[in-house]
Amino acid sequence: MHTRLLSPDDQGLAIACDWLLQGDVIAMPTETVYGLAGDARNPAAVARIYEAKGRPSFNPLIVHLPDRAAAEKVGHFDxxxxxxxxxxxPGALTLVVPLRDDAGIASLVTAGxxxxxxxxxxHPVAHALLERFGGALAAPSANPSxxxxxxxxxxxxxxxxxxxxRIPAVVDAGACPVGVESTIVGWLDGRPALLRPGGVSAEDIEAILGEPLLRPELDPDAPNAPGQLTSHYAPRESLRLNATDRAPDxxxxxxxxxxxxxxxSASGNLxxxxxRLFDLLRQADALGRPIAVATVPERGLGxxxxxxxxRAAAPR
Incomplete structure (x- = not known):
């Protein structure tokens, strides 16, 4: 299969939408990372997402929607x-909420x-594609699992x-401005919990809630949200963290x-x-040598x- 790059205009979006309506998958830009999109209501399309990525079927997917009204038809919001x-x-926050009985979402999306x-x-291109498609798109990151x-x-x-x-097309809208996946928030016994840090800081979320987020110990063998596998985002070469200098190789x-x-960031801008994170990991990995990364502060986007x-440095 030849993977075609589509322009983010009406013609490109029309071609992408045709593939989606036929039950195929395409990659689309979002403000966080590129996502591998398929019709969330079509079990065969969702299966193609897992197949193209080589993703474990117990790892649930994020459903992307054009607006809050559409989201509230899929999940219950307290x-x-x-x-x-x-x-x-719209933004880089994913909410894990109870699924409505009549949502029509394929069971593979939620991993049961x-x-x-x-x-x-x-992202305006993602929004335009969702509006044109007229339904929910399941879309994990568009990379091998x-x-x-x-x-x-x-x-x-x-x-x-x-x-x-592996896929027919990518809608090319340039670089993603945020560069890391969305923050995921769910609820445990009625209390809000941080299930994955991401493009919206925990501090900003806690300011809206007026209470701290739970930070539960997560089971990578039974994830309750995407992005919880222990080894993830991994380069082909080994990765060493908190480096102050480089080894010779x-x-x-x-x-x-x-x-x-x-x-x-030379200026320390998070x-x-x-x-730049994922692009630099790719550039470093292409050199075919082990990778070391300097310390990044554990605050905000850090x-x-x-x-x-x-996760990229975890044993594989």
Missing amino acids: GKAQALAEAFW LDTVALRVPA GRISPTMAGHVADPETGLGG EVLIGFGDIEGDMTL IEAAA AAINDRLR
């Missing part, structure tokens, strides 16, 4: 969920759970490290005062670092960056 949706949608992960993306997430269309279309040759990715061969780095 007052706290409504407050978060109002504050952060009675909850569903929902997001309204802010466990590997580095894509923040550019070329990452997706690469036949060696991406999904080139290593590529060093710096941050702040630690310069490195390349840097997440927004810049998040946007929590999401460090979560991805710890």
